[in-house]
Amino acid sequence: MDITWYLVLSALLFAIGAGGVLLRRSPLVILLCLELMLNAGNLALVAFARMNGNEEGQVFALVVMVVAACEVVIGLGLIVAMYRRRLPLNVDDLRELRG
Amino acid sequence: MVAVAFFAGALGAIGGAIGVVALRNPFYSVLSLIVHLISLAGLFLLLYAEFIAAAQIVVYAGAVMVLYLFVSAYVGDVSEPMWDPVPGQRLLAPLLAGVLFIEVSIAVIGTALTATGTPGVDYEAGFGSPAAIGELFLERFLVVFEGASLLLLAAAIGAVVLAGRRRGRERDGEVGAPETHGTEMERPTSGAVR
Numbered sequence: 001m002d003i004t005w006y007l008v009l010s011a012l013l014f015a016i017g018a019g020g021v022l023l024r025r026s027p028l029v030i031l032l033c034l035e036l037m038l039n040a041g042n043l044a045l046v047a048f049a050r051m052n053g054n055e056e057g058q059v060f061a062l063v064v065m066v067v068a069a070c071e072v073v074i075g076l077g078l079i080v081a082m083y084r085r086r087l088p089l090n091v092d093d094l095r096e097l098r099g
Numbered sequence: 100m101v102a103v104a105f106f107a108g109a110l111g112a113i114g115g116a117i118g119v120v121a122l123r124n125p126f127y128s129v130l131s132l133i134v135h136l137i138s139l140a141g142l143f144l145l146l147y148a149e150f151i152a153a154a155q156i157v158v159y160a161g162a163v164m165v166l167y168l169f170v171s172a173y174v175g176d177v178s179e180p181m182w183d184p185v186p187g188q189r190l191l192a193p194l195l196a197g198v199l200f201i202e203v204s205i206a207v208i209g210t211a212l213t214a215t216g217t218p219g220v221d222y223e224a225g226f227g228s229p230a231a232i233g234e235l236f237l238e239r240f241l242v243v244f245e246g247a248s249l250l251l252l253a254a255a256i257g258a259v260v261l262a263g264r265r266r267g268r269e270r271d272g273e274v275g276a277p278e279t280h281g282t283e284m285e286r287p288t289s290g291a292v293r
Contacts, residue, residue, distance in 0.1 A: 019196025020120035053220035070254035077261035
């Protein structure tokens with residue numbers, strides 16, 4: 001399979017994730033869509049590593065995984081904190097920084 | 100054979116991604132994302148990235164998704180309002196996503212990198228193995244490696260600070276000190292289930 005196939009698939013997955021961020025209103029699902037976009041980036045990085053024949057792209061993908069894990073932990077912590085304070089779990093209602 | 104495996108993985112990944120966006124229940128969205136991640140791990144195997152594929156399944160589909168499942172079960176079924184905050188959002192969002200896909204595809208297909216039209220360089224034994232990745236991490240990218248571990252530590256502490264119960268503040272609220280309007284919101288009842 002040519003590398004172009006993987007890159008086009010990565011673009012498609014990224015577009016689906018971006019569409020989800022625009023469409024959905026629940027912060028939990030928006031985090032999931034961010035995961036989709038990060039994974040699409042990972043796929044492109046691994047495909048480029050294969051194209052060039054060195055593993056540096058794969059190391060980059062691992063670092064992206066670490067960043068994604070951190071983002072998930074903080075995001076889910078925020079969601080739990082919002083739920084404990086009985087705030088509505090809807091990003092349109094949460095546009096003020098003041099709790 | 101490779102093509103069949105690629106299209107199977109691609110179908111699983113696309114189907115999982117569409118499921119994440121389209122399913123109304125967040126719990127099912129998380130399960131759909133697990134399908135997506137496992138399909139992507141198969142695609143990583145096709146690209147000879149064995150270690151990344153294993154890490155994807157163990158760390159992502161295993162650990163991170165359990166965290167998601169736990170939080171989505173804890174929060175419960177979040178009902179999203181049917182009205183659109185932006186007029187025509189349900190039409191505009193897929194349209195913008197399609198435009199983004201076409202734009203990136205044009206950039207990918209029309210790239211000046213000629214090697215994208217090939218299946219990549221010839222496979223060498225040991226490419227993408229844990230030994231090769233570990234050597235890169237501990238020799239060339241040592242600072243990145245340490246930075247990543249520091250970032251994880253900071254995230255873990257941040258999660259504890261954010262999601263931990265604040266006993267002191269709750270007690271202050273109960274004493275009845277003149278508080279702002281947020282008092283009753285900040286005092287979670289013991290059975291916080293709605």
